[in-house]
Amino acid sequence: MRELLTRLRKASSLRPLWWQVGLVVLSVLLPLPLNDYYRSVLWRTGLYVMLGLSLNIIVGYAGLFQLGHAAFYALGAYTAALLNLYLHIPLLLTLPLSVVVAALFGYLITRPILHLRGDYLCIVTIAFGEVVRLVLVNNLFGITGGANGLCAIDRPVLFGFELRRPIYHYYLMLIFLVITIFGIQRLEHSRLGRAWMYVREDEIAAEAMGVDTTRVKLLAFMLGSGWAGLAGALYAGKITVISPDMSKFMESVIMFCIVVLGGTGSIPGVFVGTLGMITLPELSRPLKAWRDAWLGVAMVVMMIARPEGLWPSRRVRLEMRGEKEEALSETAAH
Amino acid sequence: MALLEIQDLTKQFGGLVAVDHVDFGINQGEILGLIGPNGAGKTTIFNMITAVYPPTAGEVYFQGERIARPLYTWRERLSTPVWWASWLPLRPVQRAWDAVRSRRPHEITERGIARTFQTIRLFKNMTVLENVMAGPHCRTRAGVAGAIFRPSSQREEETHIIAEAERYLEFMQLHEYRDELARNLPYGHQRRLEIARALATGPALLILDEPAAGLNEQESLELMALIREIRDSGITILLIEHDMKVVMGICERIVVLDYGAKIAAGTPAEVQANPRVIEAYLGEEEV
Numbered sequence: 253m254r255e256l257l258t259r260l261r262k263a264s265s266l267r268p269l270w271w272q273v274g275l276v277v278l279s280v281l282l283p284l285p286l287n288d289y290y291r292s293v294l295w296r297t298g299l300y301v302m303l304g305l306s307l308n309i310i311v312g313y314a315g316l317f318q319l320g321h322a323a324f325y326a327l328g329a330y331t332a333a334l335l336n337l338y339l340h341i342p343l344l345l346t347l348p349l350s351v352v353v354a355a356l357f358g359y360l361i362t363r364p365i366l367h368l369r370g371d372y373l374c375i376v377t378i379a380f381g382e383v384v385r386l387v388l389v390n391n392l393f394g395i396t397g398g399a400n401g402l403c404a405i406d407r408p409v410l411f412g413f414e415l416r417r418p419i420y421h422y423y424l425m426l427i428f429l430v431i432t433i434f435g436i437q438r439l440e441h442s443r444l445g446r447a448w449m450y451v452r453e454d455e456i457a458a459e460a461m462g463v464d465t466t467r468v469k470l471l472a473f474m475l476g477s478g479w480a481g482l483a484g485a486l487y488a489g490k491i492t493v494i495s496p497d498m499s500k501f502m503e504s505v506i507m508f509c510i511v512v513l514g515g516t517g518s519i520p521g522v523f524v525g526t527l528g529m530i531t532l533p534e535l536s537r538p539l540k541a542w543r544d545a546w547l548g549v550a551m552v553v554m555m556i557a558r559p560e561g562l563w564p565s566r567r568v569r570l571e572m573r574g575e576k577e578e579a580l581s582e583t584a585a586h
Numbered sequence: 587m588a589l590l591e592i593q594d595l596t597k598q599f600g601g602l603v604a605v606d607h608v609d610f611g612i613n614q615g616e617i618l619g620l621i622g623p624n625g626a627g628k629t630t631i632f633n634m635i636t637a638v639y640p641p642t643a644g645e646v647y648f649q650g651e652r653i654a655r656p657l658y659t660w661r662e663r664l665s666t667p668v669w670w671a672s673w674l675p676l677r678p679v680q681r682a683w684d685a686v687r688s689r690r691p692h693e694i695t696e697r698g699i700a701r702t703f704q705t706i707r708l709f710k711n712m713t714v715l716e717n718v719m720a721g722p723h724c725r726t727r728a729g730v731a732g733a734i735f736r737p738s739s740q741r742e743e744e745t746h747i748i749a750e751a752e753r754y755l756e757f758m759q760l761h762e763y764r765d766e767l768a769r770n771l772p773y774g775h776q777r778r779l780e781i782a783r784a785l786a787t788g789p790a791l792l793i794l795d796e797p798a799a800g801l802n803e804q805e806s807l808e809l810m811a812l813i814r815e816i817r818d819s820g821i822t823i824l825l826i827e828h829d830m831k832v833v834m835g836i837c838e839r840i841v842v843l844d845y846g847a848k849i850a851a852g853t854p855a856e857v858q859a860n861p862r863v864i865e866a867y868l869g870e871e872e873v
Contacts, residue, residue, distance in 0.1 A: 435734045442733030442740075443726060443747070450720050453709040460636060460703075462695035462724025462787050471730060570711045570767065 260563075276430060283422050291418040293534050295490065298425040299483055300530045304510040304522035305432055306479035311508070312517030312565070313445060314472035315452030317374035320381030321480055322503035324354040327384065328481025329488040329498055333402045334395060336488075343408045343489045347482060354481025355474040362473040366466055381504050388496035401495030408489045421490040428486065432479065433519060439475075448472055449567070502544070506530070509547055513554055515561025517568050524562045589614045589822050590635070590699075590791055595644035595654075597630050597846075604630045606846035607644070612791065617813065617823045619837035619854075623866065626843040628826045629704055632793055636701050637691045648697060649790070653689050696724045700789035702780040704796050704826075710769040714760060714779055717768050718751035721786020751786055758782040758812070774805045778812070785816065792816060794825040798832045810836050834858070842866070 283291045303325060310318045328350040335346040365376045391398035408415045408424065415421055439445050447468045450458035459465050488494050497503075506529055514525030528550065533543040554561070560569045588611030597605040605627040612618045620628050634641045634654055646654035663669045672683040689697075700721075709717050726747060732740035755761045758778045763771060768779060777797060784792060797813070798806045806829060813836055817823050827833045833840065834854045842850040842857055844866040850857055857863055 438736065439730070439733045443723065443728045443744070444730060444733050446716065446719060447723060449712060449716075450709055450723075453711060454707050456638070457703070457707040457709065458720065459691040460638075460695060460701055460707075461720040461783060462692045463720065464690075464692045464724075466690075475730065567711050570769075 276426075279426055280423075283419050288418050291422055293531060295418055295422045295425055296534060297526055297531045298422065298429055299487060300507070300510060300526045301522055302425070302429055302432055302483040302486075303480055303507050304514070304526055305436055305519065306476045306483065307507050308476075308511050308517065308519070308522055309436065309439070309448075309479070310472050310476040311511050312568075313440065313448040313452070314469055315448075316469060316472065317370060318377050318473075318476070319374050319501075319504050319508055320377035320379070320384075321476070321507045322501075323381040323384035323499045324358060324477040324480040325484040325487070325503070325507075326388065326494075326496070326499035327357055328354045328484030329494045330388065330396060330402070330484075331481065332485035332488045333405045333494055336406050337402060337404070338395065343406050343485070344410065347485050350481045350485035351478040354484070355478030358474045358477025359470060362470060366469050366473075378501065378504070381499055381501055385496045385499040388499065396496075399496060401493060401497075403493040405488050405492045405494070407492060415489070418490075421486075424489075425486060428482065436519065444468065444471065506547070509551060513550060513561060515564030515568060518561065518563055518565035521561050521563040521565070528562075588612055589649065590824070591647040592631070592635070593645050593647070595631065595634060595646065596642045597627070597634060597639075598642045603846050605634070605641075605843075608843070608846070608848045610841050610848065610851060612822055612824055615817065615820070615822055616838050617817050617825070617836055619833045619840040620824065620826050620843065621828075621833055621840060622843035625845075627846040628843060629795060630846075631843075632701065632795055632826065635694070635793065636699060637689045637694050640688050648694075648699060651697070653694055653697065653699075655688055657688065692724060695787050695789075698788070698790035699793060700784035700787045700791075701793040702777075702784050702795055702797060704799070706773075706776050706780055708768040708776055708779060708783070710767070712768060713765050714755065714768055714771065715748070715751055715764045717779060718754055718783050718786045719747050721754065721783050721788070722747045722750045723787075725788055754782045754786045757785070774801050777801065777809075781812070781816075785821075789821060791822045791824065794823065794827075796826055796828060798827055798829045806832055 283294050286294070303321070307318060307321045310316050310321075331350040331353040332343060332346040335341045335349060336343050341349075361377075361380050365373060368376065388396050388401075389399050396402065408421075410424075415424060447458070447463050450461065450463050451465050451468055455465055484498065487498075510522060510525035510529050512525070513528055514521030514523065529547065533540040533546065539546060590612040592608060592610050595605055595608045596603070608627075608631065610618075620631065622628055633639055635646055637654060640657045641654055643656055645652055658666070658669070666686065668679070668682045668686055671679045672687075674680075709720065726743050728740045728743050732743075752761065752764070755764060758781060760775060760779055760782060763775065768776065771779060777800075781792075781794070781797065794813070798809055801809060810832055813823060813825070825833075825837070837854060840850075840852065840854055840857045841848060842860075842863050844862075849866060850860045850863045852860070
């Protein structure tokens with residue numbers, strides 16, 4: 253398993269463009285021979301890859317803890333649903349607004365707590381996730397439908413063509429995923445992406461070198477939250493029923509695990525993590541019943557055997573392994 | 587008018603007075619040494635200049651602008667009209683507020699003060715080039731849209747950042763290690779890399795916190811030559827140093843601290859002859 257992954261990683265870094273084109277073609281062809289159930293599973297995989305990628309901006313690139321990510325996913329879904337149900341805006345047009353609303357909340361929530369570090373930030377984000385869930389359960393302004401949530405949301409309509417069957421939703425998701433990955437890759441290799449890495453590596457040094465750490469961290473939170481909002485709106489469009497359960501703590505934990513299991517800061521890592529956390533349990537019922545237990549076991553084994561994740565980014569691998577080697581050589585020297 | 591003017595600067599940590607009413611100025615183009623026994627408050631002064639923490643009392647002026655002052659107390663805040671209006675997203679209000687509030691570290695860097703750290707603080711898991719590319723960050727502007735759509739202005743900026751970083755690597759003779767990870771460099775090179783990174787921010791004043799610590803004699807000599815070269819290129823230098831050979835060799839003026847208070851200032855010869863200095867510091871070394 254480990255050798256396979258290492259070999260894949262090497263091969264993929266040799267010819268990135270070929271691999272990317274190949275993967276897109278594969279994803280286009282993949283659902284064709286499958287039945288609707290498996291197509292839905294594929295769609296779900298895509299959904300969580302998108303959520304994982306959005307969380308990856310916050311956790312992987314900027315190195316900030318976020319254990320309330322599901323709240324922004326729920327906020328996106330509710331924004332799309334409310335606009336659609338009360339103002340009858342077509343679902344696809346609500347997508348940008350979902351992004352904006354989720355990003356705005358991301359800004360408002362994180363602005364006052366950004367100076368907190370590590371575990372403190374973690375606690376506040378967990379609390380925020382719960383607050384959102386409880387507000388939705390308590391039927392805010394009488395429009396969120398309480399514990400039952402909202403139903404009968406319109407399906408997305410593209411040029412007069414209603415997306416009904418799972419495969420159309422899968423392709424819609426695929427389009428957004430390609431856009432997401434394209435954008436995130438470009439972000440990673442930009443001035444802003446480097447700034448995130450400076451902050452993750454050493455915040456004080458980054459600040460002393462003239463990086464506005466507050467701004468940079470806020471941008472990571474806003475982009476990550478906004479993109480989770482988009483995933484939420486796409487979810488609302490396919491399932492047409494949403495409930496406050498979207499903002500459950502366990503959802504946030506699963507998203508966090510996807511990122512950490514696959515390897516923080518790595519795009520292929522998010523795919524691997526989603527396969528382990530979502531696709532496999534979905535395909536095997538016993539595994540699904542035991543998913544929470546499997547999640548716990550997987551995390552423990554991972555932290556012992558491969559703390560940098562299954563498909564880590566080069567940098568995180570260095571951080572994890574390099575520090576260990578450094579410590580070893582230091583003890584050897586004494 | 588001095589480039590940097592420190593007035594009556596004081597810092598208390600609980601009951602401990604780390605810096606006690608210190609005044610001095612740095613003139614454009616000089617190399618000023620700040621010396622004193624361990625715990626004399628040298629690094630504390632550096633941290634106050636670079637806004638890592640605010641002074642308890644006193645102020646720092648850089649190019650005539652106040653860059654450090656004590657934190658506003660609630661009473662002061664409430665009696666300052668600009669503070670009341672500071673939440674308004676209006677440009678004139680923000681500008682007025684910017685003029686009176688304390689600065690944040692990155693703003694100090696933007697204004698032209700760069701620093702290195704006593705304990706090396708490189709971005710260890712990034713390459714040497716990426717480390718130095720942090721310098722031009724505050725002189726460039728590309729944001730989210732620039733990163734994703736990559737207009738020509740952004741691409742030009744990016745090549746500018748790389749060119750700039752390479753120039754400083756060349757200057758610090760680190761160019762051959764360009765793609766090496768910072769953590770893998772030998773200690774002396776890491777020190778030089780920190781200076782290269784600080785220079786890349788385009789400073790008017792460079793603050794060096796014990797740049798020669800841990801270097802051997804040969805490396806110290808090379809460092810002295812480099813520091814002189816940096817000064818000759820028009821950058822004023824303030825340095826803390828324990829290595830007396832380095833301090834006496836390159837500083838034109840020296841300020842001596844003991845227990846947080848300034849006890850002497852002058853040329854190396856004057857300072858060396860000062861009985862208080864000998865008592866506090868050099869005396870011990872000469873025994």
